[in-house]
Amino acid sequence: MKPSLRDIVGLLLASRPCAKVSSLVSALYEPEALIAKAVGELEVASDGAVELRGNEVCVRDPVSLAIAGVKSGIPEDELARHLDWRDFEAFAAKVLNEAGLEVLRNVVSRVPRFEVDVVGVGDSIAVAIDCKRWSYSVSSPSRVAEAARAQVRRARLLAEHGASLGLPRGCRTLVPALLLLREGLPPVLEGSLVIPASALRTLIDVMYEALGDERVAKFRACW
Numbered sequence: 001m002k003p004s005l006r007d008i009v010g011l012l013l014a015s016r017p018c019a020k021v022s023s024l025v026s027a028l029y030e031p032e033a034l035i036a037k038a039v040g041e042l043e044v045a046s047d048g049a050v051e052l053r054g055n056e057v058c059v060r061d062p063v064s065l066a067i068a069g070v071k072s073g074i075p076e077d078e079l080a081r082h083l084d085w086r087d088f089e090a091f092a093a094k095v096l097n098e099a100g101l102e103v104l105r106n107v108v109s110r111v112p113r114f115e116v117d118v119v120g121v122g123d124s125i126a127v128a129i130d131c132k133r134w135s136y137s138v139s140s141p142s143r144v145a146e147a148a149r150a151q152v153r154r155a156r157l158l159a160e161h162g163a164s165l166g167l168p169r170g171c172r173t174l175v176p177a178l179l180l181l182r183e184g185l186p187p188v189l190e191g192s193l194v195i196p197a198s199a200l201r202t203l204i205d206v207m208y209e210a211l212g213d214e215r216v217a218k219f220r221a222c223w
Helices: 005-015 021-028 032-045 062-071 076-080 085-098 141-165 197-210
Strands: 018-020 050-053 056-059 102-109 114-121 125-132 171-180 192-196 219-222
Touching: 005 018, 005 021, 005 032, 005 056, 005 062, 005 076, 018 021, 021 032, 021 056, 032 050, 032 062, 062 076, 062 085, 062 197, 085 102, 085 114, 085 125, 085 197, 102 141, 114 141, 125 141, 125 197, 141 171, 141 192, 141 219, 171 197, 192 197
Parallel strands: 125 171, 171 192
Antiparallel strands: 018 056, 050 056, 102 114, 114 125, 171 219
16 A cells, blocks of 8 residues: 555654654555655655655755645645744745845844845845744634734835845835745735745746735835
């Protein structure tokens, strides 16, 4: 019997960065050949988030692995407990950087006091992202809406005070965004983009579409 993706993803996330193949064999009661085959299929499904290194299976990108799990039907709650906000920050920074944006993480202002998890800066547009690794049970629409309002406030402050925080010089349109593992939420809440992690690679297109969307808060940022 082929090992279930649900079991393998959970074990790999709990054991990261690497799990012994022998430990997977013991935990799943499956022969090593079937484990190796399942890991190979998972490597393809997760876009290289895992890889087999000798007698170990190593997690290269935990968020991409979790996204593959969500797409295969694993509940977000099961996956979210293995992730933290740092995983989401690293994932967002990686995707934005690959898209050609200049990326800054943990942008902190002391006066006025605010912090933005990830800022992606392009030639004419920028995005301020708040990374939430909330499970399904706590990411209710009302709580996400509250987080969206807070992110709109942070984006406004960033637009006004970013010049003193080492952000790239120039004038751009800044939009706020929330990044969550949960799927199925409205794409815009309280003025903020709401991006499921599985759709983050489309964020650049979404950002430009947001320029013509009256529901999205937009701030002129000249740093």
